[in-house]
Amino acid sequence: MNMEPILSxxxxxxxxxxxRALDKLDLRIRAGEIAALIGPNGAGKTTFFNCLTGxxxxxxxxxxxxxxxxxxxRLNGLKPNRVTEAxxxxxxxNIRLFPGMxxxxxxxxxxxxxxxAKILGxxxxxxxxxxxxRENVDIGMALLKKVGLAHMADEVAxxxxxxxxxxxxxxxxxxTEPLLLLLDEPAAGMNPQxxxxxxxxxxxxxxxxxxxxxxxxxxxLVMSLSDYIFVxxxxxxxxxxxxxxxxxNPVVIKxxxxxxxxxx
Amino acid sequence: MNVITIKNFRNxxxxxxxxxxxxxPIMVIKVNTTENLIVWRWHNLLYVGATAFTASLLTALxxxxxxxxxxxQQQEEGTxxxxxxxxxxxxxxxxxxxxxxxxxxxxVFPLLFSTYQVNIMTTALMYVVLGLGLNIVVGVxxxxxxxYVAFYAVGAYTYxxxxxxYGVGFWVALPLGGIMAALFGILLGFPVLRLRGDYLxxxxxxxxxxxxxxxxxxxxxxxxxGGISNISRPGLFNIQLSMEATLNYQYYLTIxxxxxxxxxxxxxxxxxxxxxxFALREDEIACQAMGIDKTTIKLTAxxxxxxxxxxxxxFFAAKNAYINPDSFTFLESAMILCIVVLGGMGSILGVIIGxxxxxxxxxxxxxxxxxxxxxxxxxxxxxxxxxPQGIVANIRQSYRSSKDGAP
Amino acid sequence: MEYFLELVFSGLTRGSIYALIxxxxxxxxxxxxxxxxxxxxxYMIGAFTALIIATVLNMYGLPLPAVLILAAIAAIVWxxxxxxxxxxxxxxxxxxxxxxxxxxSAIGMSIFLQNYVMLAQTPNFxxxxxxxxxxxxxxxxxxxxxxTDLTILLVTTVVMxxxxxxxxxxxxxxxxxxxxxDRTMAFLVGVNVDTVISITFVIGSSLAAIGGVLIAxxxxxxxxxxxxxxxxxxxxxxxxxxxxxxxxxxLGSFVLGLTESFATGYVSSAxxxxxxxxxxxxxxxxxxxxxLGKASIEKV
Numbered sequence: 023m024n025m026e027p028i029l030s031x032x033x034x035x036x037x038x039x040x041x042r043a044l045d046k047l048d049l050r051i052r053a054g055e056i057a058a059l060i061g062p063n064g065a066g067k068t069t070f071f072n073c074l075t076g077x078x079x080x081x082x083x084x085x086x087x088x089x090x091x092x093x094x095x096r097l098n099g100l101k102p103n104r105v106t107e108a109x110x111x112x113x114x115x116n117i118r119l120f121p122g123m124x125x126x127x128x129x130x131x132x133x134x135x136x137x138x139a140k141i142l143g144x145x146x147x148x149x150x151x152x153x154x155x156r157e158n159v160d161i162g163m164a165l166l167k168k169v170g171l172a173h174m175a176d177e178v179a180x181x182x183x184x185x186x187x188x189x190x191x192x193x194x195x196x197x198t199e200p201l202l203l204l205l206d207e208p209a210a211g212m213n214p215q216x217x218x219x220x221x222x223x224x225x226x227x228x229x230x231x232x233x234x235x236x237x238x239x240x241x242x243l244v245m246s247l248s249d250y251i252f253v254x255x256x257x258x259x260x261x262x263x264x265x266x267x268x269x270x271n272p273v274v275i276k277x278x279x280x281x282x283x284x285x286x
Numbered sequence: 287m288n289v290i291t292i293k294n295f296r297n298x299x300x301x302x303x304x305x306x307x308x309x310x311p312i313m314v315i316k317v318n319t320t321e322n323l324i325v326w327r328w329h330n331l332l333y334v335g336a337t338a339f340t341a342s343l344l345t346a347l348x349x350x351x352x353x354x355x356x357x358x359q360q361q362e363e364g365t366x367x368x369x370x371x372x373x374x375x376x377x378x379x380x381x382x383x384x385x386x387x388x389x390x391x392x393x394v395f396p397l398l399f400s401t402y403q404v405n406i407m408t409t410a411l412m413y414v415v416l417g418l419g420l421n422i423v424v425g426v427x428x429x430x431x432x433x434y435v436a437f438y439a440v441g442a443y444t445y446x447x448x449x450x451x452y453g454v455g456f457w458v459a460l461p462l463g464g465i466m467a468a469l470f471g472i473l474l475g476f477p478v479l480r481l482r483g484d485y486l487x488x489x490x491x492x493x494x495x496x497x498x499x500x501x502x503x504x505x506x507x508x509x510x511x512g513g514i515s516n517i518s519r520p521g522l523f524n525i526q527l528s529m530e531a532t533l534n535y536q537y538y539l540t541i542x543x544x545x546x547x548x549x550x551x552x553x554x555x556x557x558x559x560x561x562x563x564f565a566l567r568e569d570e571i572a573c574q575a576m577g578i579d580k581t582t583i584k585l586t587a588x589x590x591x592x593x594x595x596x597x598x599x600x601f602f603a604a605k606n607a608y609i610n611p612d613s614f615t616f617l618e619s620a621m622i623l624c625i626v627v628l629g630g631m632g633s634i635l636g637v638i639i640g641x642x643x644x645x646x647x648x649x650x651x652x653x654x655x656x657x658x659x660x661x662x663x664x665x666x667x668x669x670x671x672x673x674p675q676g677i678v679a680n681i682r683q684s685y686r687s688s689k690d691g692a693p
Numbered sequence: 694m695e696y697f698l699e700l701v702f703s704g705l706t707r708g709s710i711y712a713l714i715x716x717x718x719x720x721x722x723x724x725x726x727x728x729x730x731x732x733x734x735x736y737m738i739g740a741f742t743a744l745i746i747a748t749v750l751n752m753y754g755l756p757l758p759a760v761l762i763l764a765a766i767a768a769i770v771w772x773x774x775x776x777x778x779x780x781x782x783x784x785x786x787x788x789x790x791x792x793x794x795x796x797x798s799a800i801g802m803s804i805f806l807q808n809y810v811m812l813a814q815t816p817n818f819x820x821x822x823x824x825x826x827x828x829x830x831x832x833x834x835x836x837x838x839x840x841t842d843l844t845i846l847l848v849t850t851v852v853m854x855x856x857x858x859x860x861x862x863x864x865x866x867x868x869x870x871x872x873x874x875d876r877t878m879a880f881l882v883g884v885n886v887d888t889v890i891s892i893t894f895v896i897g898s899s900l901a902a903i904g905g906v907l908i909a910x911x912x913x914x915x916x917x918x919x920x921x922x923x924x925x926x927x928x929x930x931x932x933x934x935x936x937x938x939x940x941x942x943x944l945g946s947f948v949l950g951l952t953e954s955f956a957t958g959y960v961s962s963a964x965x966x967x968x969x970x971x972x973x974x975x976x977x978x979x980x981x982x983x984x985l986g987k988a989s990i991e992k993v
Contacts, residue, residue: 666801
């Protein structure tokens with residue numbers, strides 16, 4: 023496995039008023055790896071995602087993205103759309119699809135930052151715009167096939183069942199051609215069968231060379247899927263390591279005490 | 287089954303009594319403070335009571351109907367609802383002849399009707415253009431612009447002033463008016479588009495009022511409340527046209543303008559830009575997370591909408607040959623908004639129907655023309671409550687990839 | 694110097710009126726996050742009700758103080774009733790609808806009420822009866838500040854104090870504060886949210902009615918359109934102070950009132966409204982949270 027970090031986070035801090043939500047967080051995610059960020063509720067996991075994707079501006083610290091074969095790029099302070107252009111794509115804990123648009127259109131929105139057609143192109147529909155649109159639809163349909171939604175391409179997104187909405191969010195994120203895919207509790211609210219499908223989907227995405235960082239509560243999923251795990255509590259990193267190490271780490275067990283942990 | 291229960295009846299009675307109390311000072315008493323006269327109009331109390339009573343019962347019936355429909359839909363889950371216009375467009379056997387007849391009707395309209403009617407229809411068609419323009423901003427992008435009429439004024443005054451000072455003709459002024467309005471759109475858009483939706487509404491409203499006040503007060507520039515007259519009508523290769531021919535010519539020009547607008551907006555809606563606009567209305571944060579620059583896209587929507595208002599403004603100045611600030615009040619903005627809301631936000635066909643209904647109806651029902659603004663207000667409220675998608679719901683485009691030809 | 698003081702007083706008077714209206718905007722916004730466009734119309738209806746009732750009572754020969762008090766009470770009662778009804782009819786069915794829907798509904802309501810009053814009463818200006826007497830002992834300063842101005846300042850101060858007490862120390866006030874912080878949570882801990890929202894509209898409308906009566910006596914004439922401009926200006930004041938904040942609304946109103954007074958006094962009165970609107974645009978651009986407001990972060 024490639025051991026170069028694709029994302030390095032150094033000393034990341036985030037304050038809200040007087041409250042420190044993230045405290046000197048350090049993480050390194052290696053290219054081609056599935057990393058997981060776990061921790062009790064309110065530990066700061068989603069805040070971390072929001073800092074990473076430019077929705078919040080971190081108070082201090084460094085976020086560095088190192089695309090393979092290119093100089094690394096600082097992500098702090100970039101607008102969310104710039105972060106996505108740089109190669110980070112995310113899903114949301116509470117699904118945020120475009121409910122009134124069709125499934126395919128949702129994915130096509132993900133293509134926005136990789137395409138160029140302007141107003142004039144849209145009105146004139148010149149060959150270049152048409153080609154771009156055709157390619158987009160092809161890519162979109164291919165992604166939908168991958169997540170198993172191709173047959174519902176023209177359905178309006180809000181009519182999709184819950185599990186399918188989560189998969190659509192993943193397809194939409196993939197459409198932005200990310201280097202690193204950020205999944206915020208992708209299995210939340212899914213039944214065991216849907217979770218199984220999700221696991222194989224995430225594996226197949228990794229097999230194509232993408233790096234993945236996921237936040238998850240489902241320990242079974244985290245333990246079976248991740249190559250590397252970071253544990254945060256009260257905004258601090260309290261442990262990291264491969265699943266076997268984290269599983270037996272006393273600090274982690276203590277942090278989770280009182281929460282029901284299923285180490286199956 | 288719809289049943290009016292005793293409870294509905296009692297509620298209706300309470301509502302009626304409440305509204306009779308509520309409207310008592312304003313509806314019943316009419317004072318003339320100069321001559322110290324008081325007119326008591328007790329009969330109004332009766333009307334108010336009866337109206338409130340009926341409205342209350344109708345609302346109750348509607349609620350029953352809606353709840354029943356909802357529970358039906360829950361039973362047959364998975365089948366998505368198909369709106370009437372979707373069914374209409376998916377049945378070419380009906381849609382094609384109806385569309386052809388509609389087109390024919392508009393084409394021969396001047397031959398069948400008097401110049402008076404043609405003139406009214408021209409006005410209505412201009413509102414179609416305005417409605418479609420505002421539709422990009424409000425309907426598609428979800429940015430509530432309450433100062434839309436300001437851009438209309440920019441277009442109209444651009445032509446009027448250029449024509450008055452430099453004798454610039456209609457055809458040269460048309461693109462200039464559009465460009466000027468777009469510039470104003472960008473000028474206003476840059477600072478305000480960071481704002482949340484409701485603040486945007488207020489700022490655009492304020493902007494509209496500022497433009498109006500400037501036009502009224504800065505007489506050296508705009509000739510003040512007196513307005514500008516003797517604006518040249520659109521020319522046709524220097525041919526002298528009779529009054530009737532001019533009106534017909536203007537009618538066909540407006541038709542052409544409407545067709546152009548429909549063409550452009552239809553193509554825009556189903557493009558990369560159009561999708562981004564629509565996504566922006568649905569969820570701003572998700573939109574940004576998908577790599578869309580929200581400021582650029584909002585600015586695009588704003589400028590596009592403004593361009594159409596500017597073009598319509600030039601048409602308006604040319605058609606009337608006279609403009610003054612009174613044509614550009616907030617009520618005009620409200621009327622255009624009403625067209626979009628009634629027709630269906632985001633729907634082209636809806637906006638066309640909305641404009642024709644709202645502009646033609648008051649013209650033909652002269653007796654009710656005083657109540658026109660009252661009706662507009664009531665329409666805005668009741669559409670939001672009972673049918674927020676408008677008469678014609680917006681249909682999403684289905685895209686087919688080259689490989690998956692068959693559904 | 695005298696001119697300067699005159700402008701200060703006129704600014705404070707304007708500010709007081711704006712404050713009475715702005716409070717309604719700010720309270721409603723604080724609780725349901727809606728710009729109640731129809732609020733200006735409630736104020737206009739207050740002024741009309743006062744005018745109608747006062748004229749009727751005058752004809753029956755009631756003494757002036759009684760006319761004044763009864764007309765003011767009628768204005769408050771009916772304005773509150775209109776505010777209550779507007780919320781029930783136009784906003785309550787739209788809770789949970791997309792953000793644009795209640796806003797459009799509010800604009801519709803505003804247009805409807807304006808035209809309703811215009812059609813039922815008159816499109817022309819009506820002279821408002823002189824209800825506030827001019828006692829002789831105030832003669833020396835009358836050129837700078839009239840009795841009406843003093844009444845306005847006095848009434849506004851009393852109303853503000855009462856409102857603050859109500860919100861700080863009563864059960865209703867506590868429920869209102871809870872609802873504005875988190876509506877769902879307030880509901881879960883047993884606050885009757887519907888009632889709280891209704892009370893907010895009733896209080897806001899009553900304040901607007903007081904403003905309506907005062908300004909009508911001050912200016913001396915009213916028509917159906919007065920609510921529109923006053924509404925936007927009061928909204929400007931509310932935003933200036935930080936929408937959702939009650940002290941902010943008061944502060945913003947006085948800032949706006951004084952600004953307008955000086956701008957019209959020293960620059961030009963033709964552009965009176967332009968100053969207010971430009972101020973609104975500028976604040977929203979540079980400090981959308983207002984003077985006393987807090988920037989909010991949307992939860993993701």
